[in-house]
Amino acid sequence: MKKILAMLLALMMVLSLAACGAKAPAEEPEAPAADAPEAEAPAEEAGESYTIATVVKLTGVAWFDRMEVGVNRFAADHPEHDVFQTGAATADPAEQVRVIEDLIAQGVDAITVVPNSTESLEAVLGKAMEQGIVVVAHEASTIQNADCDVEAFVNAEYGDHFMGKIGEMMGGEGQYTTFVGALTATSHNEWVDASVARQEAEYPNMELISNKNETTENEETAYTKTKELLTAYPELVGFQGSAMTDVPGVGRAIQEAGKQDSTVVIGTSLVSVAGKYLEDGSIDMISFWDPAEAGYAMNELALLLLEGGKIEDGMSLTAPGYQNLKLDGKVLYGSAWIDVTKDNMGDYDF
Amino acid sequence: MKKLFKTHETYVALTVIALCLVIGIINPVFFSAPNIVNLFRNATVNGIMAFALMMGIIIGGIDVAFPAVAVCSMYLTTKTLESMGYDGPVFIPILAAALIGTLLGLINGLIITKFDLPAFIVTLGTSSLYHGLLVWLVGSKPVNRLEPPLEAFGKMEIFRVTNDTTSAALPWTFVFMVAMALVVWFILNKTMLGRTIFAIGGDRTSAERAGYPVKRTIVFTYTFIGMAGGLAGIIHAIQSQMCIPTDLMGCEMMIIAAVVLGGTTISGGRGTVLGTCLGLAVITIAKNSLILVGITATWQRFVLGLIIVIGTAVSAYQALRASRKIAPVMTEEEEGGVVNG
Incomplete structure (x- = not known):
């Protein structure tokens, strides 16, 4: 009896942990998943509409809520493309792998990602690249399996x-x-x-x-x-x-x-x-550094690469702070820090 | 006099005095009034948890879920106040946090007694369960600005000391630690409940046969630790003037160290409020004086660990010697205690 109960308790622990990670992403990708086939069909005809997914470390925290603002702004600026942000509810690399695998299965055109752990995403991102998906990373200057990585600054x-x-x-x-x-x-x-x-x-x-x-x-x-x-x-x-x-x-x-x-x-x-x-x-x-601008910049780069553009030293994006980028290997560095004193603190609500 | 040198507390007190002297000789600022007031303030949250946890260790158990309980209580309370724009009396949110803690502690106690499971495993499980549920259901966005009643209470001072270079105040939150120490002392020394706790910790089977209400007392103990956790959580938020739901997680080891340093045997049956006060003093002084002594950041963890090991060893060695003299049969058990400590 005692053993069974101990096992049940252990199971409960494991399930509770799993549940923490599982709920939010299961809900979130639903909408894009439904849209994806529709969005892709015209893509093949016109060759213009792409699906770009941004995968963040975890959802529901101030930092990535702010990043979503930038991703949504990019979506509004490019209504012909399907652009959205997703992620797991916990900062767990394994959960992030699962989210990316879902996206590959959905057939997205590009993934932009802020890895929890760069090393643990290499395999799944390699798989994405093999299938022709464009991969752009952020806060991951040591990444191997990505088309490029963009950093806010050196x-x-x-x-x-x-x-x-x-x-x-x-x-x-x-x-x-x-x-x-x-x-x-x-x-x-x-x-x-x-x-x-x-x-x-x-x-x-x-x-x-x-x-x-x-x-x-x-x-x-x-x-x-x-x-x-x-x-x-x-x-x-x-x-x-x-x-x-x-x-x-x-x-x-x-x-x-x-x-x-x-x-x-x-x-x-x-x-x-x-x-x-x-x-x-x-x-x-x-x-x-404003996560919104980083999110915008990642999506800009993803779209640029999808449209056949190249990354090069000295290139500029439209996101503030990401002009005249410095290229080192496949890492692009901006100078996107923002200084805030009591005089301009009213401009930032995050 | 001879008796004085037999008690464990004497040796922990000597450790505290030695620690103070060494630090004070290296940097006399240590003995300045503002620094001492700061030490008392910094001990508050840990103290609330340590006194309650001591009861759990005396009864022969352990609780590692209280940091998670503290986080749940403080975060749920401050988050709710934030969403309703609370502007009532300050005791209601403090009471609410303590109640949430009580509830979570009760769950711990019930699981431990109903299924007769090891407390360590149960609380380890509920710790991640509580914190996981909290982050899942409520999120983890910090409460950056507490509601005015809490903010104002955090800034209320009992008194303030000033010297020519700096000043420091003892906040009213400190009263909660004193109250907790008194309540625990009263329960342990003046009530049947306290006697039951010692009896269970000493020998559970005998306590059961003697007719003590063992299960009920164990449930009470974990519920009490939960209540203290809830209280410590909201006090932490009030003192830091904000609430980040990852704060306090991982603090359990330092608190257990303080309790064990203070002479509470990890296998149960023995422990005093005075001893825990002294153990808490060692931990608080060690944690908050290494910059004064001029130890660089890279070495601070090492030195802190060293102080804990030496502090525990000094008193444990004394206990070992005493037990060898009195009852050679007990030696093995005591040695086990030393290793665990």
């Missing part, structure tokens, strides 16, 4: 850009510190390393202390570490955040300490998350 340039602002606002003097979401997060480390490199070259009078404080992507950790840093180093002026929750945590500590005017806090975040600290100067500037 990580080092983004970090370099941060130090340009911090150094300028600090007048090239004083102590500063940096935060990363995880010591193992490649992009965060590349941003901070580039930033520190620029400080060493350009602002020799600035002093780096307690480099790469690890926040585990947790706002409360960023807050408690900032309190501790302010206690240990009362002269500390500059703070550079990497994870979305870093500068909000730093900003909360700065706000409580009443140091809004005497500190410089800059990092990656979103207006919805950091807005309340941007208002009073607890955070001075946040940067991010």
